[in-house]
Amino acid sequence: MKPLHMYTFVGALMSATLFFFIYTVPFLRHFQEAHRLLEHRSGLVLTSQRGQVVKDVHSASSHQVIVKAETAHPIATKSLLNIRGARRSEVRNEKSKSIANTGNTFATKRHGAGATRNITSWTLQPRVSWTLQPRVSCDARTMLVFLVCSAVHRFELRDAIRATWGGAAHSVRLFFVLGQPEARYRHLEGAIVNESRVHGDVLQSNIVDSYANLTLKTRAALAWTVTSCSATYFVAKTDDDVYVNVRDLLQELARMMRAGARRFMMGRLIRDAKPDTDRKSKWYTPRAIYANRTYPPYLSGSAYVISTDLVTALLGAATRRKLFWLEDIYITGLLSRDVSAQLIDNARFAYTKVPMSDPCHYTSLFAAHELTPTELRTVWAQIHRPDSNCAGSSKEHFRASHSFR
Incomplete structure (x- = not known):
């Protein structure tokens, strides 16, 4: 081989190698991450755009949003391309917005009403419908609405909340937010209907009930409160394993209103949290899904309160x-x-x-997480028994509504 041809061949080989490592390897790596997430979060959105629950993943049409291993490859490919395009667009938008920034720390992050967002395949917005709605509605006395996101099969936790803090104030309404049972819990459909008939506090949507669908469930429930509980002052979202000190929370919210607090969210603030990169973790989120190194400051989802003048803006x-x-x-x-x-x-x-060694400690909290049904009942009984020495252990119904009007 002539020297000139040899140089040409070596140069072409080096260019091909460089192209492979710069473009192909990162693409394959992000594709694999997106694919793993889709497999890890199987069932992320199991509803059709027409609002129907998908019963058979093998009969899905092009109008349905399915995240299953069988369809992960084409979905991951389209998702990755959308994400890469979205990142480039957002970088250009951020640069143009930073020039016009007037000092507001949120100015570079805000998107105008006409802004368009790239929606990946698993974030198409399903049309939510309600299969069960509460029999007891909000009224003029309702100051605080609790949206308790509960898994379909956790009957004992819901019953424990009803028997304890869930009925602790006449100015409060509590609704359990459920979705449609996954295949393994399909046999519980009749029990859920009966629970709704007996207690009248179940709000069930057509969204499949899975941890990965919690964002959809919560957002849909917030939208429901806008139309069904429009006169209330506050909405609280909690998990179903949370104990809430309703009386003290109402009193604190009344104090904040008198001080003029508006457009706020209150809970336990978490800063500088990083996406979980452990593929075995429940919260695994690869860079293909969230590219930033840290999450913005946010409140723990176990329990937080939103002033209702903010709910419509969030939606x-x-x-x-x-x-x-x-x-x-x-x-x-x-x-x-x-x-x-x-x-x-x-x-x-x-x-x-929170350790159970001293149940009275719960009187100093607004909310406590990770309690079993037995622990919920134990804490309540300890605080409200006749000979209790716990502070604030009055056995009367809490009457804080006068503080709001």
Whole structure:
């Protein structure tokens, strides 16, 4: 081979190698991450755009949003391309917005009403419908609405809440937010209908009930409160394993209103949290899904309160922002930043396990997380027994509504 041809061959080989490592390897790596997430979060959105629950993944049409291993490859490919395009667009938008920044710390993050967002395949917005709605509605006395996101099969936790803090104040309404049972819990459909008939506090949507669908469930429930509980002052979202000190929470909210607090979200603030890169983790989120190194400040999803003058703004922002599967980060972090909401950190919201050695300690908290049904009943009985020495252990119904009007 002539020297000139040899140089040409070597140069072409080096160029091909460089192209492979610069473009092909990162693409394959991000594709694999997206694919793993889709497999890890199987069932992320199991509804059709017409609002129907998908019963058979093998009969899915092009109008249905399916995230299953069988369809992960084409979905991951389209998702990755959309994400890469979205990143380039957002970089250009951020640069242009930074020039016009007038000092507002949220100015470079806000998106106008006409902004368009690239929606990936698993974040198409399903049309939500309600299969079961509460029999007991809000009225003029309702000051605080609790939306308790509960898994379909956790009957004992719901019953424990009803028997304890769930009925502790006449100015409060509590609704359990459920979705449609997954295949393994399909046999519980009749029990859910009977539970709704007996208690009248079940709000069930057509969204498949899975942890990965919690953002969809919560957002849909917030939209429901706008039309069904429009006169209330506050909406609280909690998990179904949370104990709430309703009386003290109402009194604190009344104090804040008298002080003029508006457009706020209150809970336990978390800063500088990083996406979980452990593929075995429940919260695994690869860079193909969330590219930033840290999440924005957000409130723990175990329990937080939203002033209702903020709910409509959050829902409006949700129509302009790509859906993110971690509910607390999406609603209290990303959306709250979009609408310049005030995030209030309150240490009386405990999002980790509080020892049961002294149940009276729960009277100093607004909310405590990770309780079993037995522990919920034990704490309540200890605080409210006739000979209790716990502070604030009055056995009368809490009457804080006068503080609001």
